[in-house]
Amino acid sequence: MVMIFFDKLGRKIVSKLESLGKFSLFLVEIVRWLFVPPFRFKEIFYYTEKIGVDSIAIVSLSTFTTGMIIGLQLVNILRLLGAEIYAGAGVAFSMSRELAPVITAIVLIAKNGSGMTAEIGSMKVTEQIDALETMTVNPLRYLVVPRLFASILVFPALTALANVVGILGGYVASVYIMQVNKVYYLKEMYFWVDPEDIWSGLIKAFVFGIIVTVICCFNGLNTKGGAKGVGDATTKAVVISTISILIADYFMTYLFISIFLRV
Amino acid sequence: MNGDSKHIIRVENLHKAFGTNNVLEGVDIQIEEGKVTTIIGKSGIGKSVLLKNIIGIMKPDKGKIFFKGEDVTALPKSKLLELRKNMGYLFQDAALFDFMTVEENISFPIIEQLKIKSRSEIKKRVAKLLDLVELPGIEKRMPSELSGGMRKRVGLARAIAVEPQVVLFDEPTTGLDPILAENINELIMMVNKKLSMTCLVISHDIASTFRRTDKVAFLHDGTIGFFGNPDEAVASKHPVLKKFISNSFRPLED
Ligand SMILES: Nc1ncnc2c1ncn2[C@@H]1O[C@H](COP(=O)(O)OP(=O)(O)OP(=O)(O)O)[C@@H](O)[C@H]1O
Ligand SMILES: [Mg+2]
Numbered sequence: 001m002v003m004i005f006f007d008k009l010g011r012k013i014v015s016k017l018e019s020l021g022k023f024s025l026f027l028v029e030i031v032r033w034l035f036v037p038p039f040r041f042k043e044i045f046y047y048t049e050k051i052g053v054d055s056i057a058i059v060s061l062s063t064f065t066t067g068m069i070i071g072l073q074l075v076n077i078l079r080l081l082g083a084e085i086y087a088g089a090g091v092a093f094s095m096s097r098e099l100a101p102v103i104t105a106i107v108l109i110a111k112n113g114s115g116m117t118a119e120i121g122s123m124k125v126t127e128q129i130d131a132l133e134t135m136t137v138n139p140l141r142y143l144v145v146p147r148l149f150a151s152i153l154v155f156p157a158l159t160a161l162a163n164v165v166g167i168l169g170g171y172v173a174s175v176y177i178m179q180v181n182k183v184y185y186l187k188e189m190y191f192w193v194d195p196e197d198i199w200s201g202l203i204k205a206f207v208f209g210i211i212v213t214v215i216c217c218f219n220g221l222n223t224k225g226g227a228k229g230v231g232d233a234t235t236k237a238v239v240i241s242t243i244s245i246l247i248a249d250y251f252m253t254y255l256f257i258s259i260f261l262r263v
Numbered sequence: 264m265n266g267d268s269k270h271i272i273r274v275e276n277l278h279k280a281f282g283t284n285n286v287l288e289g290v291d292i293q294i295e296e297g298k299v300t301t302i303i304g305k306s307g308i309g310k311s312v313l314l315k316n317i318i319g320i321m322k323p324d325k326g327k328i329f330f331k332g333e334d335v336t337a338l339p340k341s342k343l344l345e346l347r348k349n350m351g352y353l354f355q356d357a358a359l360f361d362f363m364t365v366e367e368n369i370s371f372p373i374i375e376q377l378k379i380k381s382r383s384e385i386k387k388r389v390a391k392l393l394d395l396v397e398l399p400g401i402e403k404r405m406p407s408e409l410s411g412g413m414r415k416r417v418g419l420a421r422a423i424a425v426e427p428q429v430v431l432f433d434e435p436t437t438g439l440d441p442i443l444a445e446n447i448n449e450l451i452m453m454v455n456k457k458l459s460m461t462c463l464v465i466s467h468d469i470a471s472t473f474r475r476t477d478k479v480a481f482l483h484d485g486t487i488g489f490f491g492n493p494d495e496a497v498a499s500k501h502p503v504l505k506k507f508i509s510n511s512f513r514p515l516e517d
Contacts, residue, residue: 119362127358130320134352135372136344 019222026140026218030148033141040146047150051112055158059107063162066099067091067169074170075178084180088189091170096197097256098249100162105155105208105245109238113216116147117237120220121230129221144217148210155209156202163198200256207252208245215241270329271296271429271461272317277326279312286312288485290326294429299455299462301472303507304482310465311355313482314431317463318350319343348376351427351460355434357418359406365417366402369393372424392420396450412439416447423454430454432464436471444468448475469511473497481507 074087120143123129129139167189174180219237223229272294279287286309294300302310315321317328319335328335330346338346351372359368369389373379379388393399396416406414415435422430432451436444448468452475455462466472473479473493481489481496481504489496489504497508 123360126356126361127354128360130315131352131354131358131360133320134318134347134350135375136347137371137375 022222023218026221027214029140030144030214033138033145034148036141039149040142043142043146044149047147048153051108051147051150052154052157055108055111055154056161058111059104059158059162060165062103062107063095063100063166064169066103067095067166067171068173070094070099070166071170071173072178075174075180079178084174084178085184085188086192087174087178087180088167088170088185089192091174092167092189092193093197095166095170096163096193096201098201098253100166101155101159101201101204101208102245102249104159104162104205105212106242108151108155108158108209109212109216109241109245113212113241114234114238116213116216117220117223117234118230120144120217121223121233122227124221124223125226125229139221144213144221147217148213151209151213152206155205155212159202159205160198163201196260200252200260203256204249204252207248211244211248212241215244269295271331272463273327273329274313274317275327275329277313277316277328278324279309279316279321280324285485287316287323290482290485290487292480292487292490294461294463295478296461297455297459298477299451299464299475300478300480301464301466301476302480302482303466303469303472305507306467308482309485310482311433314352314433314463314465318352318431319347348425349428351422351425351430353415353418353422353430353432353435355437355465357406357414359414359418359421361406363406364402365393365398365404365406365409368406368417369421369424372421376425388424392424393417395453396420397446412443415439419447419450423458423460426458427460429461429463432462432466434465434467436466436468445471448472451475469508 070091071087074090075084078084078087078090120129123143129143132139132142171182171185174185175182216237219233219240223233270293272292274290274292277287277290278285290313292313302313304310312321316323319328323336326336330349333346335343335346359365360371363371366386366389369392370385373385373388379385389402390399393401396419398413398416398420401409401413401417406417409417415438419432419435422432435451436447439447448471451462451464454460464472464476473496476493479489479491479493479496480487481501483489483501483503489499489501491499496504499505499508
């Protein structure tokens with residue numbers, strides 16, 4: 001019994017290590033192709049539009065709502081202290097540093113990351129990836145690199161949009177619904193929020209874009225076994241990339257706070 | 264280099280396993296230049312795996328594959344890609360890119376491999392290839408709008424688009440009606456005779472391929488159990504091959 005357990009455990013560890021090794025090789029190869037021309041501008045443009053433009057509405061809706069929620073909560077709490085005019089600064093801080101990049105990333109994982117895995121995965125199980133190779137086209141270069149470039153553009157761009165929309169949401173909730181004085185609200189916001197707050201969020205978005213794309217494409221390329229395999233790979237990619245961006249967020253936050261975000 | 268120039272492809276002692284599933288266990292086969300060689304064998308015996316090893320999208324565990332005397336398994340990746348320009352591959356399920364139109368599918372190897380940029384030149388070539396497979400005018404359709412047989416023919420057009428020296432056909436006729444299957448077989452002969460491409464064909468359609476093919480290879484238990492002319496195959500004493508062939512010709516009994 002015990003032996004069987006250890007045997008199974010051993011196998012599991014070996015297979016995990018194997019996929020980790022594969023993943024590392026994948027990363028190395030991607031990095032290599034990133035700098036090799038010709039760049040496939042047509043594909044980059046296509047994916048930028050697909051990932052970016054089509055997600056504007058849903059990202060705006062999600063972050064506007066989040067901004068409103070944060071606005072309500074902050075005004076509600078700060079009112080106890082008679083400090084509700086600081087709600088705007090609070091909304092702007094939490095949006096720019098954390099919520100805009102994270103919520104944008106989560107929306108994009110659900111909407112596009114899953115799509116990347118499913119598209120590439122179904123290509124894999126129907127031998128389209130093999131077909132690319134027989135026509136001397138490197139699948140990483142053709143399918144992954146353009147998506148990566150697109151994500152590097154789109155994640156920060158949509159996060160910037162999310163900042164604006166989220167802060168607007170907070171303003172609407174605080175000023176129009178909770179009747180906070182709008183002059184003081186804005187004044188405190190401008191006073192407290194620095195460009196670093198915005199930058200740190202955009203850097204996070206940039207890193208999230210890379211993490212999500214790499215994980216989702218890797219899972220797609222390693223899909224096995226028909227339509228069910230595609231479903232499994234997609235679920236796995238969504239779960240792993242969501243957890244990964246949160247973990248990465250923690251470390252980046254720690255880093256930024258110790259370098260330049262101390263207020 | 265490696266002896267006779269008659270053989271464009273030579274496979275030596277090829278081994279391939281997936282985990283504990285030993286699929287190929289020492290395959291030796293030589294493909295004559297300019298001829299049609301047909302590979303037959305039970306379903307799941309490793310025919311597709313053999314073809315994938317030959318074109319290099321699967322790596323053998325052991326053994327050598329020579330293309331025009333050059334050991335493909337020892338080539339660096341860049342050289343391998345260069346070499347692949349000499350081969351076309353029709354996948355068992357066509358493997359058309361499902362996010363592209365028929366036209367984009369067929370022009371893909373023309374653009375990527377031949378580096379042809381002129382729109383009109385590409386259009387002309389695509390139209391000609393579609394004529395060849397008797398599907399003129401379907402340029403703008405998506406693969407999902409085609410029947411299985413149409414997909415296969417588009418796949419065939421894509422496989423021969425760059426006029427490779429060797430074309431590997433993985434079951435080009437399976438799942439087609441008899442008339443269409445006959446057309447495809449004729450098409451392969453045409454590719455072989457007119458365009459003088461070497462053809463390596465996997466087929467379950469023994470009755471009709473035997474009439475045309477130059478050589479037959481019977482894959483069995485991980486090795487080539489028989490290799491020779493169709494006549495010799497029919498006369499072969501190999502017990503499994505005998506059963507295999509007689510079943511294909513036997514009329515239905517009660
Ligand atoms: N990528 C793979 N991973 C694991 N096993 C594989 C893979 N490809 C093929 N196999 C296994 O190799 C064996 C041979 O498969 P192959 O597709 O070559 O059969 P085949 O002779 O072409 O059969 P069919 O006539 O049905 O197409 C099968 O047992 C299959 O499960
Ligand atoms: Mg097969």
